Amino acid sequence: MRRLLIAVPFLWLLALFIVPFAIVFKISLSDLAVAIPPYTPTLDIAEGWAGLKAFFAELDFENYIWLTEDDLYWKAYLSSFKIAVISTLLTLLVGYPIAYGIARAPQEWRAMLFMLVILPFWTSFLIRVYSWMGILSQEGYLNQVLLWIGVINEPLIILNTNIAVYIGIVYTYLPFMILPIYAALEKLDISLLEAAEDLGCSRFSAFWLVTVPLSKQGIIAGSFLVFIPTIGEFVIPSLLGGSRTLMIGKVLWEEFFSNRDWPVASAVAVVLLLILIIPIVLFQRNEQKQREANQ
Amino acid sequence: MRRMTWFNVTSLTLGFAFLYLPMLILIIFSFNESKLVTVWAGFSTKWYGEVLRNTAFLDAAWVTIKVAFLSSCLATVLGTMAAIVMVRAGRFRGRTVFSGMIYAPMVMPEVITGLSLLLLFISLGMDRGVFTIVLAHTTFAMCYVSVVVSSRLVSFDQSLEEAALDLGCSPVQAFRLVTLPIIAPAVISGWLLAFTLSLDDLVIASFTSGPSATTLPMKIWSSVRLGVSPEINALSTIMILVVAIGVITASLINKRNVVRQQREEAAAEKLA
Structure with a gap:
């Protein structure tokens, strides 16, 4: 009974999470080919040991070398990292006052305000990103309002930029x-x-010396939760960014769907994963520390 | 409690305006007469008619609901099992791997999850369609379900289960009669979360579906890439309202349950 309980979810995740990664890794070592599936070598089990040996002999790290040679890829990784860092800081800057405001709101409001923060999370991500297209475009609502007020004389170009x-x-x-x-x-x-x-701190220095350090755990957790998924983001740069917005999630998508180069797409994925392991491990350790501190 | 300072009021007002204005504008302009989305030309519901007559949207919506229903049910069962393993099974070989596999899919970039599952389905020679999307969605949604359910499992008194076992229940009976009713609210919210995650997903579905199955986000994606359209505004409004009603209903039910539970616990304490 206990074994079955463990085995079912375990095997499910093994088959649909771990095995797929092994396949991605294997294909990242293969070469592009005009075939179905579009890569070589494919393992021929019928040939037995000799087939297996021939199969491994043909695997190499060529695609990874390619990733370092073509500057599109490392520029995309670098620019994803830059965009993720800047947007994490911006999110912190926007989010902290809101979190602070909710925590300082009267008790009976807090549940409602909390709910209002979560509610957008339930509505479609795609729709939320899309809603900005109408606002930011050249003849969009933001430009209309700014022109009407008279702050600007000609529309700002915001959509399709970083x-x-x-x-x-x-x-x-x-x-x-x-x-x-x-x-x-x-x-x-x-x-x-x-x-x-009482001890003579000004309000601001009390905030800076007491509130901020005591909310450090929240800041760290929030920053990781924004930073990690942003690195591999695809929808936002594709809809709101321009042709010059370089992000690795978009590169992977295009490599796969437009260029149909599966081996390179797989190599891009493996490197992205390796990059992400560091923040993921740091995040897990931080959570662990917090759990232990709470006990 | 300190009173609200003007700073807090301003930051909350601006913050919530930022969160809600874009969606509000979208909803308002879905009732715009004009085909030009950014110019207001009078009130009209004609775009809603267009959406409801568009069979491609309706087909895609049906596929999406099917996928979301199947995958959220599967994910709830698997996720609840995983949560019980995490909280109750004690030590076993491979426990670290197990908990890693539960957390990893939640932080994995969608492009990687999608790509890896597609390559798996191809190497197994599976026909891609509703079935493969269901498998993919179940895999990442079960992790969210297990996190939601295990947080409830951790907080409730294990002695209740032990009492049931001492009184002659089989482990299965103890689970069905004691544990399940207690964790039910968490299981239901896990299911809801899995359902909306599946409804929402564009990237993983795009990788794992075949020509036979197009989900609503995929359909919206292909039309949104060409720019803003009043039809998509109307469709988005419908989706936003459905989700908002669903979430608010669910949280009201949840609140009622919490209140009832507190009352029962208070009554029980009075007896003891």
Whole structure:
């Protein structure tokens, strides 16, 4: 009974999560071919040991060397990293005051405000990104309003630039930043702040010296939750970004669907995964530390 | 409690305006008469008519609902099992691998998950369609379900289960009669989460589906790439409203359950 309980989800994840990665890794070592499937070698089990040997002999790291030679790829990794870092900081900047405001709101409002933060998370990601296309385009609502007020004389070009990508990422990932920070701020004991003020801190330095350090865990967790998925983001750069917006998720998609180069797409995926392991492990360790601290 | 400072009020107002204005604008302009999306030309519901007459959208919606229903049910069963293993099974060989496999799919970029599953389906020679999307969605959604359910499992008193076992229940009976009713709200929210994750997914579905199955996000994607259209605005409004009603209903039910539970616990404490 216990064995069955363990075995079913275990085998499911093994078959549909681990095995697929092994296949991706294997194909990343293969060569592109005009065939179905479009790569070689394919394993011929009928040939037995000799077939297996021939199969391994043909695998090599050529695609990875290719990734370092063509500067499209490392530029895409670098630019994904840059976009992810900047948008994580922007999300923190936008999210912290909101989380702070909710944590300081009257008790009876908090549940409602909390719910209002989560609600957009349930609505379609695609639709939320799409809603910005009408706002940011050249004849869009934002430009109409700005022209009408008279702040600008000619429409700003925002859609199809990196600025639109930043706006899209901050918008869609904001709840991930707000929730952990709110969780940390809510636990914060107000009397600590009062003590700091009694001891001669200004309000601002009390905030800076007491509130921020005590919400550090929330800031770290929120930043990872935004940073990790942003690196591989595909929908936002494709819809809001321009042809010059380079992100690795988009490169992988195009390599696969447009160029139909499966081996290179697989190599791109493997490298992306290797890059992501570091922040994922750091995030897990941080969560673990927090759990232990709570016990 | 301190009173709200003007700073907090401003940041909340601006923050929620930022979160909700884009969707509000989208909803308002879905009732726009004009084909030009950014110019208001009078109130009209004609785009809703267009959406409901568009059989491609309706077919895609049907595929999406089928996929979401099947995958969320499967994910709920598997995710609940995984949660019980994580919280109750104690130590066993491969436990670290197991918990890694539960958490990893949630942080994995969708492009990688999609690509790897597609390559698996191809190397197995499977025909791609509704079935393969269901398998893919089940795999990542079960991880979310297991996190939601295990947080409930951790917090409830294990002695209740032990009491049932001492009183002669079989483990299966103890689960069905004691554990399941207690974790039911978490299981239901896990199911809802799995359902919406599946409804929402574009990237993994695009990789794992074949020509026979197009989901609604895939359909929306191919039309959105060409720019803003009033039809998509109307469709989006319908989807936003359906989800909003669903989530608000679910949270009201959940709140009622919590209140009832608290009342029962209070009553039980009074007896003891």
